[in-house]
Amino acid sequence: MENKRDLYRQLSKNYASFCTRCSQRIHRQSTLSSYHTTKRAQLDTVSAVKKLVAVEEQRVHNIQTVIDTFRKAIDDMYVTTRFTNQRHHYRTKELKRQFKEANSSFMNCTILLEHLTSSLHKARENLARVDDALEILSHDSTKSNKKRAALVTKQSDRVACIQKTVKQIKLLKNKRDQEEILWRQKAKLIFDECQKEEVKRLDLMKKTLLDFTQAMQIKDQQTVDHIYLTLAKEIQTKQNSKTDVEWWAKVYGAMEEEEVLENDEIDSSGYEQDDDTV
Structure with missing residues (x-):
């Protein structure tokens, strides 16, 4: 159980380390490689991983609770002999x-x-x-x-x-x-x-194994599913490659702001026409 706890604890630390390193790397990226809505989508992805850190920390806490309960039961069941420091059934x-x-x-x-x-x-x-x-x-x-x-x-x-x-x-x-x-x-x-x-003794082992199995599970799987579904929806709806290209063109003066507005109007009218056609 302790090995499994340490494994999830290390996973949580790796998630946290990943978030820190990726956030720094994204912020250091040149605007020529990642910018505007795409950059926000990358940061949102990292933020989603941060939420998984909390999920893994809760799992580690649940496993630790099982370990502590088991240790207490074992300490009650097996006492230490005076002088020899050996343990035997009470x-x-x-x-x-x-x-x-x-x-x-x-x-x-x-x-x-x-x-x-x-x-x-x-x-x-x-x-x-x-x-x-x-x-x-x-x-x-x-x-x-x-x-x-x-x-x-x-x-x-x-x-x-x-x-x-x-x-x-x-x-x-x-x-x-x-x-x-x-x-x-x-x-x-x-x-x-x-x-x-x-x-x-055998019932204690059985109960501990069942508790350990439940502790390893994510009790609210919907929370994890919601993290990924929300992230996918945010990326799908808020990341816009055309908007990013126009934003880049405006920042570097390759396109006037009026042209950007015209393109937006054309796109809007085109969408409206398509809607009418449908």
Whole structure:
């Protein structure tokens, strides 16, 4: 939008520069090349271009209004982060917090379940080692009963630990499943909020593009048409080559004023005769 604004702004400046240069050039022209009604027609053409300057300036103003409105909306929507000077959506921090809170219970259950599963795996490995030790001990008569009893106690502890962990895992899985349902419900609500904000952003872009398109248009095209139509009419009716030639002849003394008047009378009578004929 800014590039387009600058383009029209430069066009307005070019129009103004054109008017200044052409006006000076026309005024400096020798009367032998441009004079009287023809010179006025040239100046009228330049004056018409001056009116177009105002039209382009209004178009630049309209585009700038759209730019200012868009910037304000963007500044309201995207705030600057303290210290980092980075911009982010004004609800980003809030929605991230909601997401983290909604996901925390489910994630805690998942992490704890992974930890218990790992503990269960280690407990079963420990139990397997105790079982192997008892198996070896059962074939070795040199070992004391005290050592055998210690291994049996350790085996019982390992089994109890495994059973306890299995129960914990079962309960935790049920809790995790419930937390997952709650998490999905909360995530859906958060996602809906994100979608609403995204719709606002996209609607802003759509509105800005429409406003920009309208700003580029000349709202009152009749004004521009009137400038050109009036100019064409003025040139057609007021520029008179014969009058200019006679004016030149009179200025330079090539024709007496009486002759000019006679020629005007002849022309007038000729026009009247033609009218009667018609």
